[in-house]
Amino acid sequence: MSGKTRNQWEMRDPRDQYPQPPFPEQPQPKPGEARRMEPQPDHGEESYVGLGRLKGRHALITGGDSGIGRAAAIAYVREGASVVINYLPDEQADADEVIELLRKEGGTIHAMPGDLKDEAFCEKLVADSAEKLGGLDIVVNNAGKQVSQPSILDITTEQFVDTFRTNVFAMFWICKAALPLMPPGGSIINVSSVQGYKPSANLLDYASTKGAILNFTKALAEQAIEHGVRVNAVAPGPFWTVLQPSGGQPQEKVQHFGEGHPMGRPGQPAEIASAFVFLASQEGGYMVGETIGVAGGNPAE
Ligand code: NAD
Numbered sequence: 001m002s003g004k005t006r007n008q009w010e011m012r013d014p015r016d017q018y019p020q021p022p023f024p025e026q027p028q029p030k031p032g033e034a035r036r037m038e039p040q041p042d043h044g045e046e047s048y049v050g051l052g053r054l055k056g057r058h059a060l061i062t063g064g065d066s067g068i069g070r071a072a073a074i075a076y077v078r079e080g081a082s083v084v085i086n087y088l089p090d091e092q093a094d095a096d097e098v099i100e101l102l103r104k105e106g107g108t109i110h111a112m113p114g115d116l117k118d119e120a121f122c123e124k125l126v127a128d129s130a131e132k133l134g135g136l137d138i139v140v141n142n143a144g145k146q147v148s149q150p151s152i153l154d155i156t157t158e159q160f161v162d163t164f165r166t167n168v169f170a171m172f173w174i175c176k177a178a179l180p181l182m183p184p185g186g187s188i189i190n191v192s193s194v195q196g197y198k199p200s201a202n203l204l205d206y207a208s209t210k211g212a213i214l215n216f217t218k219a220l221a222e223q224a225i226e227h228g229v230r231v232n233a234v235a236p237g238p239f240w241t242v243l244q245p246s247g248g249q250p251q252e253k254v255q256h257f258g259e260g261h262p263m264g265r266p267g268q269p270a271e272i273a274s275a276f277v278f279l280a281s282q283e284g285g286y287m288v289g290e291t292i293g294v295a296g297g298n299p300a301e
């Protein structure tokens with residue numbers, strides 16, 4: 001893939017930097033494995049070059065095995081942070097890939113698999129991360145569940161509750177447990193979506209959670225800054241991750257993912273990693289309660 005082998009600063013036309021649709025049909029059961037995607041997503045494995053922006057920081061990233069969370073994990077470790085990634089036990093193979101890559105480079109990365117739908121697990125994850133890392137400076141609430149359904153009549157209560165537990169409740173439980181442990185200068189980053197302000201009909205429950213994340217972020221930001229901790233959000237547009245082929249979109253949409261956007265292609269996780277670095281680092285020191293959209297020409301209104 002052309003984008004992978006050159007560093008992220010080299011100037012080029014972004015429209016043809018990465019694969020464009022159509023893509024092969026590739027259904028997977030949830031949560032899905034990035035390593036089985038075709039074409040392979042670029043998480044910055046071969047391109048992200050760190051500058052020490054997060055030297056000595058301790059970070060927890062949920063959903064850090066694949067997709068946007070993996071790209072953030074690679075960037076954070078290469079910027080000098082030590083990192084814990086959380087993911088579901090079924091995703092061990094994806095987690096092993098990123099852990100092996102970063103450890104080989106001398107990075108510090110730990111695995112803490114488990115289900116974020118469980119409040120007690122979220123509390124333990126935060127406490128164990130702080131203990132293992134020797135502190136907690138950065139929390140990225142990135143894990144997410146997205147299940148496409150044509151109609152409200154197809155959304156079961158179980159799906160509705162699970163989507164809210166994963167996307168909203170877990171963020172609440174993790175923030176609540178983490179804030180008292182975080183020092184001034186700390187940073188919480190929540191992952192919303194373009195769906196948070198431009199909902200699609202087939203993502204009714206998911207889009208509702210992503211709207212909730214935006215308001216939660218703004219309100220919590222006002223509280224947390226009183227302790228010197230900044231809270232912000234990132235709102236991705238269409239990104240080439242396993243969230244989509246594992247039931248997040250109908251297969252026809254996956255095959256044409258990113259089509260019709262001004263960029264004519266989906267984003268690759270590597271193209272959003274710097275937003276997470278900026279918000280976590282002191283360079284983002286005046287960013288409080290903000291949302292950074294990275295959406296390939298589909299900006300927030
Ligand atoms: P992904 O599937 O690679 O990552 C999502 C991760 O969420 C999974 O790897 C999994 O580890 C984690 N997860 C899901 N349920 C969990 C649970 N119960 N317990 C623990 N972990 C759980 O896909 P991604 O696209 O990188 O998703 C990351 C975030 O980006 C999500 O919040 C998603 O909503 C958001 N997002 C993605 C897109 C996109 O187009 N890919 C667009 C907007 C927002």
Ligand code: MG
Binds near residue numbers: 033067094
């Ligand atoms: Mg995954």
